[in-house]
Amino acid sequence: SQQGEEDPQALSIQEGENATMNCSYKTSINNLQWYRQNSGRGLVHLILIRSNEREKHSGRLRVTLDTSKKSSSLLITASRAADTASYFCATENGGSQGNLIFGKGTKLSVKP
Amino acid sequence: DGGITQSPKYLFRKEGQNVTLSCEQNLNHDAMYWYRQDPGQGLRLIYYSQIVNDFQKGDIAEGYSVSREKKESFPLTVTSAQKNPTAFYLCASKSSRNTGELFFGEGSRLTVL
Helix, strand or coil: CCCCEEECCEEEEECCCCEEEEEECCCCCCEEEEEEECCCCCEEEEEEEECCCCEEEECCEEEEEECCCCEEEEEECCCCHHHCEEEEEEEECCCCCCCEEECCCEEEEEEC | CCCEEEECCEEEECCCCCEEEEEEECCCCCEEEEEEECCCCCEEEEEEEEECCEEEECCCCCCEEECCCECCECCEEECCCCCCCCEEEEEEEECCCCCCCCEECCCEEEEEC
């Protein structure tokens, strides 16, 4: 079952620009998480935002959560070529025994 | 260093053969998970285990089997009953039952010839 849907599917920007990725979901959540995946590698956790939080920062990352619209956004500021990767949102629902449901991801390409 | 180790990284199999993918963690996590990832797709949950000697089916368990005899180990067997087994398989673990981030291994890519 797919819960989160990222938008856009692919994003290509120049180094130094900001990258914004969006995630929409369908049911109420306990928290929403963002992960990064380099090509052919495992996923790495970036940030977790709880349902009672509206915004969270971690370094160059800024995540917002709007539970009324069932959506979240991930902003990467001053992007670098090393940020090139796929980014996934994942939601944890109340009845899911703590299991995460992942979206299909946004493929970000940062050109030097 | 603590982490999750998956092996092998690449695996080729002939149709009709069972294969077992290894997943070992030394993070002392109770919960472990197996996901399947197809090109351009998100992760789909195959099986998960929240405690030793117990596991549950995920969304796409058909054609797969698992065991959890030790806290550190959660091997996945892809059986011949799995009709389209070529995929990237990811193992993950989590420290608490209900909240928190997942820690992933580096994945195993299975190709059926």
